[in-house]
Amino acid sequence: MAEPITFYFDFYSPYGYLASRRIDELAAKHGREVDWRPFLLGPAFAATGHRPLLDTPLMGDYAARDFARSARLQGVRFKLPAEFPKAALAPARAFYWLLDQNRQTAQALAHAVYRATFGEGRDGTRAELVADLAEPLGVPHAELLAAIQRPEIKQRLKDETRAALERGVFGSPFIFVDDEPFWGNDRLDQVDRWLQSGGW
Amino acid sequence: MAEPITFYFDFYSPYGYLASRRIDELAAKHGREVDWRPFLLGPAFAATGHRPLLDTPLMGDYAARDFARSARLQGVRFKLPAEFPKAALAPARAFYWLLDQNRQTAQALAHAVYRATFGEGRDGTRAELVADLAEPLGVPHAELLAAIQRPEIKQRLKDETRAALERGVFGSPFIFVDDEPFWGNDRLDQVDRWLQSGGW
Numbered sequence A, B: 001m002a003e004p005i006t007f008y009f010d011f012y013s014p015y016g017y018l019a020s021r022r023i024d025e026l027a028a029k030h031g032r033e034v035d036w037r038p039f040l041l042g043p044a045f046a047a048t049g050h051r052p053l054l055d056t057p058l059m060g061d062y063a064a065r066d067f068a069r070s071a072r073l074q075g076v077r078f079k080l081p082a083e084f085p086k087a088a089l090a091p092a093r094a095f096y097w098l099l100d101q102n103r104q105t106a107q108a109l110a111h112a113v114y115r116a117t118f119g120e121g122r123d124g125t126r127a128e129l130v131a132d133l134a135e136p137l138g139v140p141h142a143e144l145l146a147a148i149q150r151p152e153i154k155q156r157l158k159d160e161t162r163a164a165l166e167r168g169v170f171g172s173p174f175i176f177v178d179d180e181p182f183w184g185n186d187r188l189d190q191v192d193r194w195l196q197s198g199g200w
Helices: A014-020 A023-029 A041-048 A059-074 A089-099 A103-119 A127-137 A141-147 A151-166 A185-197 B014-020 B023-029 B041-048 B059-074 B089-099 B103-119 B127-137 B141-147 B151-166 B185-197
Strands: A005-009 A034-038 A174-177 A180-183 B005-009 B034-038 B174-177 B180-183
Touching (some): A005 A014, A005 A023, A014 A059, A014 A103, A014 A185, A023 A034, A023 A185, A034 A089, A034 A103, A034 A151, A041 A151, A089 A103, A089 A127, A089 A141, A103 A127, A174 A185, A180 A185, A180 B059, A185 B185, B005 B014, B014 B059, B014 B103, B023 B034, B034 B103, B034 B151, B041 B151, B089 B103, B089 B141, B089 B151, B103 B127, B127 B141, B174 B185, B180 B185
Parallel strands (some): A005 A034
Antiparallel strands (some): A174 A180, B005 B174, B174 B180
16 A cells, blocks of 8 residues: 555644545545644744734735635535634644554544534634543543643654654645645645646 | 626736636636736735745745646646746836736736746846837837836836735735635636636
8 A cells, every 4th residue: 555645734724624524535535544643833833934824914804714615615514713723732732642542543533623623613722622522532531631731742742843844844734645745725636636646 | 798807916926827827718718808917916925924935934945846836737838037036017017008008918918928937937027028028019119118117107006006905915816706805826726616606
């Protein structure tokens, strides 16, 4: 089987959410798995000098409209959380803690957090909510809450974020097909085509 | 006939060039004309706090790769000029000077400037080159060079740029279908769909 494609995303990225709803199926169509890699956009913004979309003059109004329009086009429910953007530390730390135990559980949690955050507009940065969403996946509530406070888990997210930036990631979603980079939910059709043809 | 769609672009925008190669045909398919509106990205960057793509850390490398990759996908010749980016004052002033005389000549000049700049990698900001490209369209060389130095033509470009920003334009290309905004060459398929269906 060919190498997995890599899916970098921030848990508080609406376009990351939209891409998350297509990426597994798209990869499977071409016999690929998806290596999900949450990171934090904050350090990427520090590197590029950009601000979160909604805080950027002119772009903010467009982005708010485009989040909803893109979701409608994709047939996906969308509701922006009341407080947006925020640093999504808890779900990303929980993800990496779970990843080393069971990759499928980690990815299932990522889907659940994204659905709660952008499908229902809930505050997906809250550790309590993340633990609630993980419980039906067989993850003990108290264990998750304790794990994401551990220094090595906090450090893991920092390391993953640094590694993403070193690989050239500056936005969410950001996808690598082998070494070919694609930025943005609106590039998924190109990802599909690249997987099909091996380039153009 | 329905209202024309509006096509905002900067003459030194590679994605503007790529969109320029599709926009007329795309609009015609739906019985629409295209109102071409060059503006200057500089004031838009001042408003958003962004820098030109190639000058932005991390994004620059991606953009350079993506310009060429997008052109290949579209089957369009692409060569970045040696000096890039630059403020493309001369072609934008010449465009508006011509627009009031003959819209088709103005649009033909826009195509010629874009082809020279990004199809051949020539310096499309040079007034002499713009005048050379306009000559086969029936525009006297010296007349164009004189026109783009006139205060009212300079002011016209400033006014058009200000009007674009007031309408919410912050990047190139930027397209309005009636009042619906679309940013980016990679949104042309959505423009096509919107023209077809009147929204979604």
